[in-house]
Amino acid sequence: MATTTFGAKDVQELRQRTGAGMMDCKKALEESGGDVNRAVELLRKKGIAKAEKRSGRTASEGMVASYIHHNGKLGVLVEVNCETDFVARGELFQELVRAVAEHIAAGVPQPAMAVTREEISPEIVERERRILTEQAQASGKPENVIQKMIDGRIDKFFQEVALLDQPWVRDDSKTIGELVKEAGAKTGENLVVRRFVRFKIGEE
Amino acid sequence: MATTTFGAKDVQELRQRTGAGMMDCKKALEESGGDVNRAVELLRKKGIAKAEKRSGRTASEGMVASYIHHNGKLGVLVEVNCETDFVARGELFQELVRAVAEHIAAGVPQPAMAVTREEISPEIVERERRILTEQAQASGKPENVIQKMIDGRIDKFFQEVALLDQPWVRDDSKTIGELVKEAGAKTGENLVVRRFVRFKIGEE
Numbered sequence: 001m002a003t004t005t006f007g008a009k010d011v012q013e014l015r016q017r018t019g020a021g022m023m024d025c026k027k028a029l030e031e032s033g034g035d036v037n038r039a040v041e042l043l044r045k046k047g048i049a050k051a052e053k054r055s056g057r058t059a060s061e062g063m064v065a066s067y068i069h070h071n072g073k074l075g076v077l078v079e080v081n082c083e084t085d086f087v088a089r090g091e092l093f094q095e096l097v098r099a100v101a102e103h104i105a106a107g108v109p110q111p112a113m114a115v116t117r118e119e120i121s122p123e124i125v126e127r128e129r130r131i132l133t134e135q136a137q138a139s140g141k142p143e144n145v146i147q148k149m150i151d152g153r154i155d156k157f158f159q160e161v162a163l164l165d166q167p168w169v170r171d172d173s174k175t176i177g178e179l180v181k182e183a184g185a186k187t188g189e190n191l192v193v194r195r196f197v198r199f200k201i202g203e204e
Numbered sequence: 205m206a207t208t209t210f211g212a213k214d215v216q217e218l219r220q221r222t223g224a225g226m227m228d229c230k231k232a233l234e235e236s237g238g239d240v241n242r243a244v245e246l247l248r249k250k251g252i253a254k255a256e257k258r259s260g261r262t263a264s265e266g267m268v269a270s271y272i273h274h275n276g277k278l279g280v281l282v283e284v285n286c287e288t289d290f291v292a293r294g295e296l297f298q299e300l301v302r303a304v305a306e307h308i309a310a311g312v313p314q315p316a317m318a319v320t321r322e323e324i325s326p327e328i329v330e331r332e333r334r335i336l337t338e339q340a341q342a343s344g345k346p347e348n349v350i351q352k353m354i355d356g357r358i359d360k361f362f363q364e365v366a367l368l369d370q371p372w373v374r375d376d377s378k379t380i381g382e383l384v385k386e387a388g389a390k391t392g393e394n395l396v397v398r399r400f401v402r403f404k405i406g407e408e
Contacts, residue, residue, distance in 0.1 A: 041331075045338050064279030064403045066270030072298070075268030077281035079403045088405075094276070127245070134249050197401045199268045199283045201292075 005034030018043050061088045062194070067101035076105045078196040080180075083189040096183040096191070103169045103176060104196055111200075112163035115193050120162060128157050163193065209238030222247050265292045266398070271305035280309040282400040284384075287393040300387040300395070307373045307380060308400055315404075316367035319397050324366060332361050367397065 006029045014025040014036055020043050028046075032038035062081035069075070080097045087093050104112055114120045129150065136149040159165045164177035174182070176193075184191040210233045218229040218240055224247050232250075236242035266285035273279070284301045291297050308316055318324045333354065340353040363369045368381035378386070380397075388395040 041335055044335055045342070060406060062405045063276040064272060064405060065276060066272055066279055066281060068268060068270055072267040072269060072292075072301075075270055075281050075283070077270060077279050077401055077403055079279070079405065081405070088276075097276075131245055131248055138249070195403065197281055199281055199399065201266045201268060201283065201285070202264060 005029075006036075010034060010036055010039075014039050014043075060192075060194075061085045063088055063094060063097045065094075065097045065101045067098070067105040069105045073201045074105060074199070076101050076196060076198045078104060079194045081192045081194050082187065087187045087189050090187065092183060092186055093191070096180065099168075099170070099179065100163075100176060100193060101196075103166070104163065104198055106169040107198070108169050109160045109166070111161075111198055112166060112196070113161040115163050115195065117158040117162040117165060120158070125154075125157075129154060132157075163196070209233075210240075214238060214240050214243075218243050218247075264396075264398075265289045267292050267298060267301045269298075269301045269305045271302070271309040273309045277405045278309060279403045280305050280400065282308060283398045285396045285398050286391065291391045291393050294391065296387060296390055297395070300384065303372075303374070303383065304367075304380060304397060305400075307370070308367065308402055310373040311402070312373050313364045313370070315365075315402055316370060316400070317365040319367050319399065321362040321366035321369060324362070329358075329361075333358060336361075367400070 010029055011022065011025050014020070014029060015022065017036075017040055018025070020028075024043060024046075025039070028039040028042045029036070031042055060081040061084055062079060064077065064079045066078075067076040078097065078101045080093075080100060082088050082093055113124065132150050132153045133146075136146045136153070139146070139149070141149070159167075159175075164175060164180070166176050168174055168176055168179050180191050180193060214233055215226065215229050218224070218233060219226065221240075221244055222229070224232075228247060228250075229243070232243040232246045233240070235246055264285040265288055266283060268281065268283045270282075271280040282301065282305045284297075284304060286292050286297055317328065336354050336357045337350075340350045340357070343350065343353070345353070363371075363379075368379060368384070370380050372378055372380055372383050384395050384397060
């Protein structure tokens with residue numbers, strides 16, 4: 001029995017990405033030594049897969065919603081995922097998605113930079129930390145106090161720019177993250193704010 | 205007379221970005237040796253600029269429009285710029301923006317990857333060229349013919365994935381770029397598709 005360097009999951013992924021048949025996919029994976037990306041290329045070269053399908057990785061359900069404000073000077077697009085189409089079509093989920101889009105458009109305390117604090121670029125966090133450190137050192141307080149000041153302020157920075165950490169514009173007793181969790185509990189599904197953008201005219 | 209490493213334009217940019225006064229901005233630029241980014245940091249440290257203003261670079265007018273399709277399974281957000289608010293509020297311009305959003309949502313011949321061919325990532329172009337080269341070489345034709353085949357196919361690739369090069373879904377006798385130019389001629393302004401996103405549920 002020959003050893004193979006790929007599994008059924010690789011074949012399935014390749015089929016999803018290329019739309020090619022099972023046997024063609026297996027053959028391409030053998031040829032590529034199990035490298036799926038290379039196998040996609042091989043199938044395309046052979047003309048079996050005309051173009052890589054752009055979808056496929058996540059099978060999650062959900063909804064894309066927009067919020068256009070100020071007579072078209074500001075727009076938001078947001079994608080929220082859930083587990084089933086049944087929940088995606090429900091009023092409760094759709095209300096949540098609209099609320100999140102509206103919140104992002106409002107841009108308070110300032111426009112969110114990312115969904116979670118982990119997704120904010122390290123350069124931005126580093127720059128913020130540098131500024132806060134210099135500010136704190138200027139206070140002339142002891143080193144241990146300064147460290148606490150910096151930690152507290154970095155945390156506040158995240159609360160201001162990470163969407164899930166921001167207090168909801170309509171009820172600041174809860175964060176957007178809590179709002180999403182609440183809706184998740186009500187629908188019985190794991191709800192995830194996947195991505196968003198906010199375009200404002202005249203903004204960099 | 206002291207030599208300065210910055211000009212009136214730098215002061216203006218700094219004022220726009222921080223909201224700080226003229227003299228504070230000049231001082232900060234002197235201190236930063238003309239580095240505007242560093243001057244922003246200096247002003248923040250001094251507490252003169254509480255937070256960097258997020259807008260400023262472009263003063264252009266325009267409109268942000270969305271297009272939600274397939275019961276919320278697909279969404280597009282697009283920003284198109286013009287020169288004056290007068291044109292931005294006009295029916296002709298707004299129709300153009302909606303048409304572009306609708307076209308991006310349709311995603312034909314395939315979803316646009318970028319506004320212009322120059323903005324498509326070099327890695328993607330390189331990968332495409334590699335595949336097309338191997339395909340062309342497999343034809344066994346002479347080298348000069350092969351080169352023409354590759355050039356022709358790369359051009360076709362750009363027509364498929366660069367928004368401005370794509371034939372308009374509603375009238376493929378013109379490209380989106382030509383549609384925008386036409387509207388520009390009618391309004392007498394330079395119109396620019398600045399950016400767009402397309403979110404599709406279940407897509408990578």
